[in-house]
Amino acid sequence: MNIIQPDKSWAGICLLGLTSQECSSERFLASYSEWFNKILSHMQQPPSDSHFVRVASCASMSDLFTRLGGFPNAKKDGNSQASKLIQPVLKLLNEDSSDAFWEEAISLLCTLTNAFPSSLSRHYDNVESSIFSKFMSENCPVSIFKKLAHGLALLPKSRGDEDSWSLMMQKVLIFINNQLNVMFQGLEEEARSSEVVRLLLPPGKDPPPPLGGLTASAKNSDQAMKRPEQVLVSRVSTLMTCCCTMLTDAYPVQVSVPVRSLVALVKRVLMVDGSFSQSSPFMTAMRQDLICLELPELHRCSLELLSSIVKGLRSQLLPHVADITRLLTEYFRTCALPELRIKVYSIMKVLLMSMGIGK
Incomplete structure (x- = not known):
């Protein structure tokens, strides 16, 4: 050569x-x-x-x-x-x-x-920081979001322990929730966000380092909120896909999945229908229209995440079946798009079969 x-x-x-x-x-x-x-x-x-x-x-x-x-x-x-x-x-x-x-x-x-997972373990933090910085940069096209998020989802495998998997999942969920705070301002009750935070960070528990590390997070925090709604939605939906990968891909050890936090996050998204919140009516009509245009994609990704929870845990979901069933039933009453209604049916079918019903 x-x-x-x-x-x-x-x-x-x-x-x-x-x-x-x-x-x-x-x-x-x-x-x-x-x-x-x-x-x-x-x-x-x-x-x-x-x-x-x-x-x-x-x-x-x-x-x-x-x-x-x-x-x-x-x-x-x-x-x-x-x-x-x-x-x-x-x-x-x-x-x-x-x-x-x-x-x-x-x-x-x-x-x-x-x-060769162990080859990355010594550089774990640097890899996470580099991927996150690109993911958040102003010139990062939506077309490579999924590849970057996939890299984040696989990264805990380089250490192969439960703590690394749990920490990455927690950091991703906190980041998604913070992005939703920006997007859903004026479209939901404040208690929805607080519920997710309470489950992710119980009282007395120290918050984890931010996704990407302190340096990368501080560098990108300001420009993160300046992106148009479409990019914010793409960022959130892509990181939901990251969670799906973490839930369904094989992992070297058994991990404890934060089911309640995941379901609360899914519920937060699915309960937003685009109408103004009575307690926070301050939003321009143009911004409301922009968010409403992106809601079907957010709902689709949230249902995919719920589907991954059900498929990944199956019979272990028993303590949470009632909450998930209630959420799907409530969402189905207001959901008008056929493809999303079909997805709800599909999740419910897998959920019932995982409980031994309908086999």
Whole structure:
């Protein structure tokens, strides 16, 4: 691969990625270490060099580590090689703000988290901070929100303990609730927000560090509220998808799911119908219209989150079945969109079957 000529380098890197996927096991095991070093050298070229070479390098690294993860005997060396990669990728994330690079870099980090999770544990906080900063930046397009949120959802796997999973879930739920405070001002009773906070942070319990860490959160807090309603909704709905992933993906240890907090958050969204709150009638008609346009998407994502709770916990939901059934029944009375009504039916069916009814 020619470092001087970016087009030839790009072609060679792409070919290595394809070779990693298609070559025989014998050739791959004999050559992957050499291929890794070649691709890494291109990733670490100065920023002035062709940026699409970096994009191709991340994609080919993902191919290489996806294949390497399929060889149990190579786990130790794979973890060692993957550990060498995290710091350079984080450095590049701070240097290269292009969407194409971020998309491939986050895909690479997700690949490493799934295949060689322990390689990220030492850099856990930095990875969380980098992903969150991009997620909150003014120039982050909605199109890569889901990839960034997926990276956050997988991150606790790099430590593999219950505390990491619970802390990430708590931080995401608090962040979502804070964003809803901005969006729903004037559209709901204040008690709805307070109920979620009370469940997430019982009296006497210290709040966790903010999502992304103190530095990233402080840096992005002001501009977070300046985004138009559509972006705020996309941000909230994407992080709800992050929660869905955490609830349904396999995790190394059993975790305690904050069901009451999750259901309270879902209820908060589903109970907003776009009408003014009697206690907080201060909202412009234009802003009310903008929020109402986005409500169906928020309701859809909230129902998806409720569905993930039901599918992920099934019979363990027994103490919460009455609350969930009451919420679905109440929402169904006011829901007019056919696709959302169908979703309610679907959730109710799974809920009843998980209780042993209708089998």
